[in-house]
Amino acid sequence: MSARHLAEAVRSGARSARSVLDEHLDAIAAREPEIHAFNVVLADEARVAADEVDRRVAAGEDPGPLAGVPVAVKDNMCTRGIPTTCSSRILEGWIPPYDATVVERLAAAGAVMVGKTNLDEFAMGSSTENSAFGATRNPLDTTKVPGGSSGGSAAAVAAGFVPLSLGSDTGGSIRQPAALCGVVGVKPTYGAVSRYGLVAFASSLDQIGPFARTVSDAALLLEVVNGHDPLDSTSIPETPADLTSVLDRGVEGMRIGIIEELSGDVLEGIAGDVRARLGEAAAALEAAGATVETTSVPSTVYGLSAYYVIAPAEASSNLARYDGVRFGLRVDAPTSGDMHTATRTVGFGDEVKRRIMLGTYALSAGYYDAYYGKSQKVRTLIVDDFARAYGRYDLLLSPTSPTTAFDLGEKTADPMTMYLTDVCTIPSNLAGHPSMSVPFGVGDDGMPVGVQVLAPAMGEPAMFRAAAVLEAAAPPGAAS
Amino acid sequence: MTERITRQDVAHVADLAQLSLTDDELDAFTIQLADILDHAADLDALDLADLQPTAHPLPLVNVFRADVVGPTSDRDEVLAAAPAVEDAQFKVPPVLGEGP
Numbered sequence: 001m002s003a004r005h006l007a008e009a010v011r012s013g014a015r016s017a018r019s020v021l022d023e024h025l026d027a028i029a030a031r032e033p034e035i036h037a038f039n040v041v042l043a044d045e046a047r048v049a050a051d052e053v054d055r056r057v058a059a060g061e062d063p064g065p066l067a068g069v070p071v072a073v074k075d076n077m078c079t080r081g082i083p084t085t086c087s088s089r090i091l092e093g094w095i096p097p098y099d100a101t102v103v104e105r106l107a108a109a110g111a112v113m114v115g116k117t118n119l120d121e122f123a124m125g126s127s128t129e130n131s132a133f134g135a136t137r138n139p140l141d142t143t144k145v146p147g148g149s150s151g152g153s154a155a156a157v158a159a160g161f162v163p164l165s166l167g168s169d170t171g172g173s174i175r176q177p178a179a180l181c182g183v184v185g186v187k188p189t190y191g192a193v194s195r196y197g198l199v200a201f202a203s204s205l206d207q208i209g210p211f212a213r214t215v216s217d218a219a220l221l222l223e224v225v226n227g228h229d230p231l232d233s234t235s236i237p238e239t240p241a242d243l244t245s246v247l248d249r250g251v252e253g254m255r256i257g258i259i260e261e262l263s264g265d266v267l268e269g270i271a272g273d274v275r276a277r278l279g280e281a282a283a284a285l286e287a288a289g290a291t292v293e294t295t296s297v298p299s300t301v302y303g304l305s306a307y308y309v310i311a312p313a314e315a316s317s318n319l320a321r322y323d324g325v326r327f328g329l330r331v332d333a334p335t336s337g338d339m340h341t342a343t344r345t346v347g348f349g350d351e352v353k354r355r356i357m358l359g360t361y362a363l364s365a366g367y368y369d370a371y372y373g374k375s376q377k378v379r380t381l382i383v384d385d386f387a388r389a390y391g392r393y394d395l396l397l398s399p400t401s402p403t404t405a406f407d408l409g410e411k412t413a414d415p416m417t418m419y420l421t422d423v424c425t426i427p428s429n430l431a432g433h434p435s436m437s438v439p440f441g442v443g444d445d446g447m448p449v450g451v452q453v454l455a456p457a458m459g460e461p462a463m464f465r466a467a468a469v470l471e472a473a474a475p476p477g478a479a480s
Numbered sequence: 481m482t483e484r485i486t487r488q489d490v491a492h493v494a495d496l497a498q499l500s501l502t503d504d505e506l507d508a509f510t511i512q513l514a515d516i517l518d519h520a521a522d523l524d525a526l527d528l529a530d531l532q533p534t535a536h537p538l539p540l541v542n543v544f545r546a547d548v549v550g551p552t553s554d555r556d557e558v559l560a561a562a563p564a565v566e567d568a569q570f571k572v573p574p575v576l577g578e579g580p
Contacts, residue, residue: 233543326561330564345499345501361489361490380532381526
C-alpha cells in the first residue's frame with residue numbers, strides 16, 4: 001500500500017498507526033537477516049511514536065501528512081538519543097545530542113521512524129559494501145548489490161520494510177541505488193532540503209532526498225522535508241513549489257533532450273539493455289506529447305574526473321574533525337598527535353582513507369592548480385553546458401546507472417571500476433540541479449533499469465510530471 | 481602509465497592526513513591513487529583558460545539571524561559524547577610529548 005493511502009487510512013481512523021507499524025515490523029523480521037538494510041531497527045521507539053499518532057487521531061487532532069507512515073532514515077542523519085554511525089567504526093558509541101532538521105520534520109508530519117539504514121562508510125561508495133558493519137544485499141536478488149551509498153534506504157523500500165526512506169546523494173547515492181533496486185529516488189535541487197544534522201561528506205554536493213515505490217509518494221515525502229531552514233546557511237529561502245498537485249499534468253508540449261554523451265557510444269560501458277529501456281522511455285514521453293530528441297551536453301563526460309577530485313578534497317577537510325577528541329572512537333597513545341593518528345587509522349575503512357588521501361593530495365602545495373583548481377573550472381564548464389541545454393529543453397534524460405545491479409564483490413578490488421558506475425549521476429551534483437531515477441522495466445538479467453530525469457535548478461515540478469508519465473508507461477518491473 | 485603519484489607522495493599525504501599505513505597498504509594505495517589520477521588526466525585535453533572556478537552551485541551570501549538568545553546544546557550532554565572529560569573540558573593526551 002502506498003504511503004499516501006496509509007496516511008489517509010490512519011488520519012481517517014480506518015486503520016491504526018500501530019497496526020500499520022506491526023505489519024511492517026513483521027516484514028522486517030521476515031527478511032532483514034538476509035538483506036541487512038538496517039544498522040538498527042527501533043521497534044520500541046516506533047511503537048511509542050505510533051501509539052502517540054493513534055492517541056492524537058482519537059483526540060480529533062490531525063497528526064500530519066505522513067500520519068502513521070513507517071519511514072527509515074540513512075544512518076548519516078543525526079537522531080537525538082539514538083546512535084548515528086555513518087557505518088564507520090570512528091563514530092562507535094556516539095549518540096547525537098540533536099536531531100537533523102529532516103528527522104524533526106518527519107516526526108512533525110506524523111511519520112514513524114522504524115530504523116537507521118546501512119550505507120557505504122561516510123556515504124563513500126556505490127554498492128554499500130564499504131560499510132564497517134557488512135554489506136546490504138539487493139532484495140530482488142541477494143547475490144547482487146543494492147547500489148550505494150544509500151543502499152540500505154533503497155533496499156528497505158524495495159523489500160517492503162517501509163514505504164518511504166531518506167537517503168543522501170553526493171554523486172548519485174540516492175539515484176543509483178534506486179535504479180538498482182527498482183524504486184523511485186530523488187536528488188532535489190541543492191539547498192532544497194536542509195543539510196542541518198546530515199554528517200558532511202562533500203558540502204557543496206551533498207543533498208538529502210526521498211526513496212519511495214511510487215512517484216507520488218516520493219513527491220509527498222519531499223514536500224514534508226523540503227523548505228527553508230535557518231540552521232543551514234545554504235538552504236534556499238524561497239517557498240518550494242507544490243509537487244503532488246502537478247503530478248497528473250503530463251508532458252504535452254515539453255521539450256526533452258536525451259544526453260548523447262551519457263546514453264550512447266561516447267562512453268564505454270552503457271549496457272545495451274539499459275540503452276534499449278532509455279529509448280522506450282523516450283518514446284513514451286513522445287507518445288505523451290513531448291518533443292524528444294538527442295542532444296549534446298559535451299562536458300558531462302568530464303564530470304566523473306572533476307568529481308573524484310572535488311568530492312575527496314572537500315571530504316579530506318570535513319573528515320579532519322574525527323580525531324578522537326570530542327566524540328566517537330579514541331585509540332589511546334602517549335601524545336595527542338599519536339592519538340589522532342591511531343584513532344583515524346583504526347576508525348576509518350580503506351575507501352574513506354583512499355578519498356582522504358586523494359583529497360589531501362589534490363589540495364597540497366604544488367598540485368592544487370593541477371587538480372583542484374582545474375576540476376573547479378570543469379565544474380564551471382558543466383554548469384555552462386547545462387545552462388545552454390536548458391535554453392533549448394525543459395528536461396534532460398539519461399540512464400541512471402550504466403548497468404543493472406552487479407554482483408557482490410565484483411567491483412571491490414578496483415576502485416576506479418566502482419567509481420565509473422556514477423558517471424551518469426555526477427553532473428547534476430556538480431551543477432546543483434535536481435534529478436531523479438524512475439524504474440523503467442528490466443534488463444536482460446531480469447533486474448530493474450532506472451531512467452534518469454534531469455532538470456534545471458528548482459525544476460522539480462516539471463521533473464516530477466515527466467517521472468509520473470514514465471511510471472505510468474513503464475513495462476513490468478522486476479519480480480521480487 | 482605516467483608516474484602520477486609516487487610511494488613517497490602517498491606516505492607524505494598519509495602523514496598530513498594523520499593516517500598510518502603498512503608497507504602493503506602503501507603499495508596498494510599508490511597504485512589505486514595513480515589509477516584515479518590517471519583517469520582525471522582526461523581533463524588535460526580541455527581548454528579552461530577563460531573559465532572561472534566554481535566552488536559552489538549557489539551564489540553564497542552571509543546569512544545572519546536576529547541577535548536573540550535561543551536554545552543551545554546542553555554542555556553535559558555534549559561532553560557525555562567525548563572519550564575523556566575533566567572539569568567540564570575535553571581531555572587529551574599531552575600535546576608536546578612530556579607525560580603527566
